[in-house]
Amino acid sequence: MFIELTDHLRCPAEHEEAFLVLLPDVVEGRCVRSGTLGCPICDRRFTIAEGVLHMRDAPAPPLAATALSADALTSLVGLGGPGGYLVLVGPPAASWRDVAELAPGVALVAVNPPDEVRDGGGVSVVRARRLPLKTSSMRGVVLGQPFGTDPHWVREGARVVLPGLRVVGEGADPAPALIQLMASADGVWVGSPPR
Numbered sequence: 454m455f456i457e458l459t460d461h462l463r464c465p466a467e468h469e470e471a472f473l474v475l476l477p478d479v480v481e482g483r484c485v486r487s488g489t490l491g492c493p494i495c496d497r498r499f500t501i502a503e504g505v506l507h508m509r510d511a512p513a514p515p516l517a518a519t520a521l522s523a524d525a526l527t528s529l530v531g532l533g534g535p536g537g538y539l540v541l542v543g544p545p546a547a548s549w550r551d552v553a554e555l556a557p558g559v560a561l562v563a564v565n566p567p568d569e570v571r572d573g574g575g576v577s578v579v580r581a582r583r584l585p586l587k588t589s590s591m592r593g594v595v596l597g598q599p600f601g602t603d604p605h606w607v608r609e610g611a612r613v614v615l616p617g618l619r620v621v622g623e624g625a626d627p628a629p630a631l632i633q634l635m636a637s638a639d640g641v642w643v644g645s646p647p648r
């Protein structure tokens with residue numbers, strides 16, 4: 454996990470949004486390889502092991518494939534230039550190396566990626582039952598299957614993206630209350646949270 458990502462993390466518990474305190478054990482360069490994150494409000498502790506941040510009750514790693522190529526998801530999410538973070542949820546995170554080449558200078562966060570995605574070398578891996586990220590903090594979110602069809606995850610994507618920026622999903626179109634659609638075709642949609 455990138456050490457700087459700590460600034461954008463929140464406790465996943467249902468209380469007011471709170472920062473987490475990092476107690477690193479092993480840090481290599483800018484990556485935390487092992488350690489603990491603690492919530493000062495509810496006192497929950499979360500473990501970082503082999504670089505992966507483990508929140509509780511994460512779904513099993515997805516087995517579904519993705520129809521979204523790195524090219525397609527990068528152009529749909531519409532990143533214009535370096536800086537900030539792009540969140541890849543589920544199967545699309547498998548192509549993070551290609552996304553990193555297409556979006557230089559954008560840090561990648563893989564949430565609940567396929568099992569073979571390992572933390573490090575340009576991607577921070579998180580396993581969680583929601584996006585443990587601060588509201589309005591990310592430059593884009595890509596939701597693969599089954600997350601792109603699940604209103605809980607669509608709501609989370611809409612919550613964490615910066616105002617006016619995009620969420621891309623694989624699956625049925627989300628409700629207008631969650632996402633204002635810009636386009637939808639062949640089971641892939643793109644839009645922004647309604648203002």
Ligand SMILES: [Zn+2]
Binds near residue numbers: 497
């Ligand atoms: Zn908490």
